[in-house]
Amino acid sequence: MSQAFTVARPYARAAFALARDEGDFAGWSAALGFAALAASDPRVAALLPNPQLAQADAIALLAPEPAGESFTRFLGVLAEGRRLAQLPEIAALYEQLRAEAEQVVKAKVTSATALPAAELDAIKAALRKRFGREVEIDTAVDESLIGGAVIDAGDVVIDGSLKGKLARLQSALAH
Known part of the structure; x- marks a missing residue:
C-alpha cells in the first residue's frame, strides 16, 4: 500500500x-x-x-x-x-x-462493448450470491479487450476477456 x-x-x-x-x-x-x-x-x-x-x-x-x-x-x-x-x-x-458499513460491494465491469441491461443484471445477481451482499455496478467499455469482460470487485478480479484468455494461452505456450 x-x-x-x-x-x-x-x-x-x-x-x-x-x-x-x-x-x-x-x-x-x-x-x-x-x-x-x-x-x-x-x-x-x-x-x-x-x-x-x-x-x-x-x-x-x-x-x-x-x-x-x-x-x-x-x-x-x-x-x-x-x-x-x-x-x-x-x-x-x-x-x-x-x-463496508452499508454492506455493499462495488464492482466495475469493463467490457469490449456496452453490455445489455439483462447481462448486467445477471452479473449483479451472480456477484450478490458470491459475496452475500448488495452489489453496485459501474460499467466501462474498453475495445482492446476484444470480447468478454473483466469484473473488478475489490479484492476479486475475474478476467473473462478474450484479451486475457489470449495472454494466458500465450504464457502457457511459452512455458
Whole structure:
C-alpha cells in the first residue's frame, strides 16, 4: 500500500466517523468527491503546497457550494496539516469504509462493448450470491479487450476477456 494511503487513512476514518454521527454518508461522499476532484486537477494541485495560499482560500477552493460546517472544519484540519493534496486518497478510503458499513460491494465491469441491461443484471445477481451482499455496478467499455469482460470487485478480479484468455494461452505456450 502506498504511503499516500497510509497518510490518508486516519483522515478518512475521521471523515467517516463524522458522516456516521451526522447520518449523512451520501452528503459526505458528494463533498469529498468534489474536493478530491478539485484537488486532483493539475492546476489546483500546483497551488495547494504554495505557502502564499491562505487556508481560507484553499478551503473555499475545495469545498462544494452547499458544504456543511463540519466538512468545512474537516478541510481546515487538512489544510493545517498540509494534507489537502491527499484528498483523492481520503475520498477513496472513505468510500471503502462507507461500502463496508452499508454492506455493499462495488464492482466495475469493463467490457469490449456496452453490455445489455439483462447481462448486467445477471452479473449483479451472480456477484450478490458470491459475496452475500448488495452489489453496485459501474460499467466501462474498453475495445482492446476484444470480447468478454473483466469484473473488478475489490479484492476479486475475474478476467473473462478474450484479451486475457489470449495472454494466458500465450504464457502457457511459452512455458
